[in-house]
Amino acid sequence: MHDTDLRESRGEERMIHKLTLQTSREGFYEITSTVSQVIRASGVTDGICVVYCPHTTAGITINENADPDVVRDMLFALSKTCPERPEFRHIEGNSSAHVKASIIGSSVTVIIENGRLLLGRWQGIYFCEFDGPRTRSYYVKVISSIHPVDC
Amino acid sequence: MHDTDLRESRGEERMIHKLTLQTSREGFYEITSTVSQVIRASGVTDGICVVYCPHTTAGITINENADPDVVRDMLFALSKTCPERPEFRHIEGNSSAHVKASIIGSSVTVIIENGRLLLGRWQGIYFCEFDGPRTRSYYVKVISSIHPVDC
Amino acid sequence: MHDTDLRESRGEERMIHKLTLQTSREGFYEITSTVSQVIRASGVTDGICVVYCPHTTAGITINENADPDVVRDMLFALSKTCPERPEFRHIEGNSSAHVKASIIGSSVTVIIENGRLLLGRWQGIYFCEFDGPRTRSYYVKVISSIHPVDC
Numbered sequence: 084m085h086d087t088d089l090r091e092s093r094g095e096e097r098m099i100h101k102l103t104l105q106t107s108r109e110g111f112y113e114i115t116s117t118v119s120q121v122i123r124a125s126g127v128t129d130g131i132c133v134v135y136c137p138h139t140t141a142g143i144t145i146n147e148n149a150d151p152d153v154v155r156d157m158l159f160a161l162s163k164t165c166p167e168r169p170e171f172r173h174i175e176g177n178s179s180a181h182v183k184a185s186i187i188g189s190s191v192t193v194i195i196e197n198g199r200l201l202l203g204r205w206q207g208i209y210f211c212e213f214d215g216p217r218t219r220s221y222y223v224k225v226i227s228s229i230h231p232v233d234c
Numbered sequence: 235m236h237d238t239d240l241r242e243s244r245g246e247e248r249m250i251h252k253l254t255l256q257t258s259r260e261g262f263y264e265i266t267s268t269v270s271q272v273i274r275a276s277g278v279t280d281g282i283c284v285v286y287c288p289h290t291t292a293g294i295t296i297n298e299n300a301d302p303d304v305v306r307d308m309l310f311a312l313s314k315t316c317p318e319r320p321e322f323r324h325i326e327g328n329s330s331a332h333v334k335a336s337i338i339g340s341s342v343t344v345i346i347e348n349g350r351l352l353l354g355r356w357q358g359i360y361f362c363e364f365d366g367p368r369t370r371s372y373y374v375k376v377i378s379s380i381h382p383v384d385c
Numbered sequence: 386m387h388d389t390d391l392r393e394s395r396g397e398e399r400m401i402h403k404l405t406l407q408t409s410r411e412g413f414y415e416i417t418s419t420v421s422q423v424i425r426a427s428g429v430t431d432g433i434c435v436v437y438c439p440h441t442t443a444g445i446t447i448n449e450n451a452d453p454d455v456v457r458d459m460l461f462a463l464s465k466t467c468p469e470r471p472e473f474r475h476i477e478g479n480s481s482a483h484v485k486a487s488i489i490g491s492s493v494t495v496i497i498e499n500g501r502l503l504l505g506r507w508q509g510i511y512f513c514e515f516d517g518p519r520t521r522s523y524y525v526k527v528i529s530s531i532h533p534v535d536c
Contacts, residue, residue: 099280099347129401131435131526133282133343137354139298145491146483147441156473156480157487164315164466164484171307178307181297182315185308189296189357190343192435192492194526196401201524203439206491222352224282224345230381230532250431250498284433284494288505290449315466322458329458332448333466336459340447340508341494373503375433375496381532 098125100223106215109162111144111154114221115207118193119200121223128198130227135190140180140214142187143221148207161186161213180213187211195225249276251374257366260313262295262305265372266358269344270351272374279349281378286341291331291365293338294372299358312337312364331364338362346376400427402525408517411464413446413456416523417509420495421502423525430500432529437492442482442516444489445523450509463488463515482515489513497527 100121104112118134136143147153161183171178191208194201202208210221251272255263269285287294298304312334322329342359345352353359361372402423406414420436438445449455463485473480493510496503504510512523 099345099352131528133345135343135345135352137352137357139296139304139354139356144487145441146487150475150477152474152476153441153480153483156470156475157484159472160467160470160480160484163470165311168307168311168314170310172303173301173307174303175301178304178311181304182308182311185295185297186337186488188339188342188490191490192343192437192494194401194435194437194524201401201437201439203441205441206439222345224379226282226377226379226528228526228528250496250503284496286494286496286503288503288508290447290455290505290507316462319458319462319465321461323454324452324458325454326452329455329462332455333459333462336446336448337488339490339493343494373496375530377433377528377530 101220102223103218103220104210106212106217106219108215109158110212111158111209112212113148113207114210115148118208118223122195122200122225123198125225127195127225127227129229130195130225131192132195133190133192133224134208135222135224136210137222138219140177140184141219142184142189142211143191144187144209144211145191145206146209147205149205154209177214183213252371254369254371255361257363257368257370259366260309261363262309262360263363264299264358265361266299269359269374273346273351273376274349276376278346278376278378280380281346281376282343283346284341284343284375285359286373286375288373289370291328291335292370293335293340293362294342295338295360295362296342296357297360298356300356305360328365334364403522405520405522406512408514408519408521410517411460412514413460413511414514415450415509416512417450420510420525424497424502424527425500427527429497429527429529431531432497432527433494434497435492435494435526436510437524437526438512439524440521442479442486443521444486444491444513445493446489446511446513447493447508448511449507451507456511479516485515
């Protein structure tokens with residue numbers, strides 16, 4: 084389901100990783116293991132990474148990945164909290180998906196420690212689709228906090 | 235509408251850019267082109283930038299900038315989801331604006347690639363006013379992922 | 386209420402600071418002064434810091450710290466906006482806390498200028514508990530934008 088397009092040469096910190104996935108109508112897609120692989124491939128041991136969604140009716144969040152009912156309940160709750168409304172004017176008819184995207188957010192930032200994502204015990208990273216089915220993409224950008232001086 | 239106060243000398247990565255804008259009662263103000271100019275002026279080609287709102291009744295988000303009805307609908311949806319409530323105690327009477335600010339978030343992080351913001355095709359960056367009219371400010375901080383070793 | 390576990394030696398930029406706090410059932414706990422101390426101890430003068438929550442029923446936000454009624458009203462508003470619902474299936478019965486966590490967000494990013502957090506006049510950083518009482522932790526990671534070349 085995921086595919087990696089390494090825009091620049093492997094092992095370079097400047098590299099931006101572009102990943103893609105195929106979505107259904109609505110859903111939370113866990114991308115933790117893909118992001119972990121990107122961190123490993125980057126060779127960065129200490130720093131942060133930004134997982135970024137370039138779409139306006141989808142977002143990125145971090146939540147529980149043990150019981151799949153959690154993200155199912157979250158999706159249901161968002162549909163109740165942010166319903167389509169008769170007053171909406173956007174002609175595509177998907178304004179509720181746009182609101183959900185901004186409420187969830189376009190990116191998450193995760194700390195990298197000893198070459199690994201510093202996630203909590205029950206945390207997973209999710210791509211949140213609010214207006215599929217579509218072919219979607221997301222980016223992973225790594226920022227190192229160690230700057231070797233090669234003199 | 236925007237004004238730039240370069241706190242430190244131009245072209246320095248350590249520079250923090252402070253921008254200001256004048257707002258109405260409520261509204262989403264697109265700031266994409268201003269942020270893009272800041273990135274160009276910084277000279278940073280690869281990294282991330284943080285767009286930060288120092289106010290507690292306003293926020294920053296990323297969403298569609300093609301059809302202006304999208305952000306209009308989003309503002310309407312937030313007013314329905316986060317109304318003023320009789321149980322609120324904050325004496326200024328603007329607690330709903332504070333809630334909206336935290337739901338939308340105080341900042342966004344955007345990836346920089348080849349000297350440009352790596353935004354999606356339909357994405358724009360917005361300053362979100364929930365309690366104007368006011369003179370507001372926001373900051374742009376650039377973090378480079380390339381560290382030249384000048385030996 | 387707070388305790389610091391410095392995972393690596395003091396003054397090192399690569400250091401991740403782990404803080405802990407004891408929470409009640411629900412509440413916003415201001416952590417601004419603790420985060421400020423971490424920044425000072427890091428010795429980093431210019432950059433950003435990420436304040437990260439590794440739990441899935443808690444989050445981090447920035448909002449007003451002058452009138453304590455603001456965060457009280459925000460907590461009340463979130464309970465109205467994201468109530469428990471009979472349709473929820475998650476067996477632990479705390480799905481509303483999970484939704485609040487993702488709506489508020491797992492982290493905030495703050496700019497560092499001249500060795501200090503660049504917060505707005507009324508802004509404080511809050512750890513947001515939605516499913517306590519518990520012993521909770523959060524991380525502070527500092528990224529410098531100045532990279533001394535020691536040749």
